[in-house]
Amino acid sequence: MEGPATLRILLLGESQNGKSSLANTIFGEAIFKVKEFNDAKSFTTEAKTKFVNGRNFTLIDTPGLFDSGRPQKTVKSELMRCMIESAPGPHIFLIILKVEKYTEQEKDVIAKIRRHFSDDALKYVALIFTHGDQLPEGMNIQQYAAQSDGLWELVQKCGGRCHVFDNRYWRNTEEEEYRSNKFQLAELFKTIDKILIKNKGGHFSNTILNEIETEIQKEIELLKLSSENMSEEEIKQQVKSIVLKKQSSKKEERLWKMVSFGVGVFSMFIIFRRAINTAEAPPLTIDLLKDTVQQTTEDAIPNTFEVISNYFALYEKTYSPFCPFE
Ligand SMILES: Nc1nc2c(ncn2[C@@H]2O[C@H](COP(=O)(O)OP(=O)(O)O)[C@@H](O)[C@H]2O)c(=O)[nH]1
Numbered sequence: 001m002e003g004p005a006t007l008r009i010l011l012l013g014e015s016q017n018g019k020s021s022l023a024n025t026i027f028g029e030a031i032f033k034v035k036e037f038n039d040a041k042s043f044t045t046e047a048k049t050k051f052v053n054g055r056n057f058t059l060i061d062t063p064g065l066f067d068s069g070r071p072q073k074t075v076k077s078e079l080m081r082c083m084i085e086s087a088p089g090p091h092i093f094l095i096i097l098k099v100e101k102y103t104e105q106e107k108d109v110i111a112k113i114r115r116h117f118s119d120d121a122l123k124y125v126a127l128i129f130t131h132g133d134q135l136p137e138g139m140n141i142q143q144y145a146a147q148s149d150g151l152w153e154l155v156q157k158c159g160g161r162c163h164v165f166d167n168r169y170w171r172n173t174e175e176e177e178y179r180s181n182k183f184q185l186a187e188l189f190k191t192i193d194k195i196l197i198k199n200k201g202g203h204f205s206n207t208i209l210n211e212i213e214t215e216i217q218k219e220i221e222l223l224k225l226s227s228e229n230m231s232e233e234e235i236k237q238q239v240k241s242i243v244l245k246k247q248s249s250k251k252e253e254r255l256w257k258m259v260s261f262g263v264g265v266f267s268m269f270i271i272f273r274r275a276i277n278t279a280e281a282p283p284l285t286i287d288l289l290k291d292t293v294q295q296t297t298e299d300a301i302p303n304t305f306e307v308i309s310n311y312f313a314l315y316e317k318t319y320s321p322f323c324p325f326e
């Protein structure tokens, strides 16, 4: 079908589920790095573009962003990188699961994905099961998913869109066979077209993605003016790292603004509450205010910490692009 010139596809899922291997299967060559073991050090998002099946695909291969036990700070900065790579928003989300038990851990990852991107993202999702060799003989992936209530519910929420691959063992099997990557890839391309048609060629979006895109366009214009000899690709790469730095420092700036604002408001609140609660309600004078502050400082200190930590939480809710619903 006609549609966007380049499709942005975001691959999400736990580490070791086969995201990078699937990206290589889609591209038909080993472009993304496949890890034999879960290597916490190389925790980075990678995006590559290739012309396949009649159009340009940008695959955004993420590390296990929602693995349990990842430090929040690392996850948030990596999520920012992943948003910048997918801006103004992915056309398709591929959620990678393994053909094996749908465990509490898997459920938790799905819950986190839904919370971070909102349920609106499900309109753009196709579920991909790797390790297809584990699929019992004669069973298709829908039948497999229907065995677990939780999994079947998820498949239904994603419009029934699911496919199965085996990145290791189904490479050279016959094209028409169900248990073959070629067959599954052709099916996946059909699903992608259906998602595009349903969403009128549009992509997923939210406030932070819009904000990032505006910033990217602004930086591209600035860089074009100052560096005539750079190629489009060089400009794009440089702009991405500029925006990443800017977004990170913006976050710190907002945090400090929020904390100072919170401390200011809280001090005013103590002063006026004290003044209003005074039994005989003497006239409000500078001396009285000074006195009130002095009297209340001691019992206010523990509360101040509480209020500041609430402001931190409020900051997270209001400004953290990735937890707007928490
Ligand atoms: N048997 C089998 N192994 C796979 C499959 N997909 C990935 N692997 C293996 O699982 C490990 C992790 O794969 P990788 O693509 O790096 O996972 P990622 O962390 O999600 O990117 C590697 O050893 C892969 O060879 C699959 O479909 N079948």
Ligand SMILES: [Mg+2]
Pocket: 019, 020, 021, 033, 034, 035, 061, 062, 063
């Ligand atoms: Mg990987």
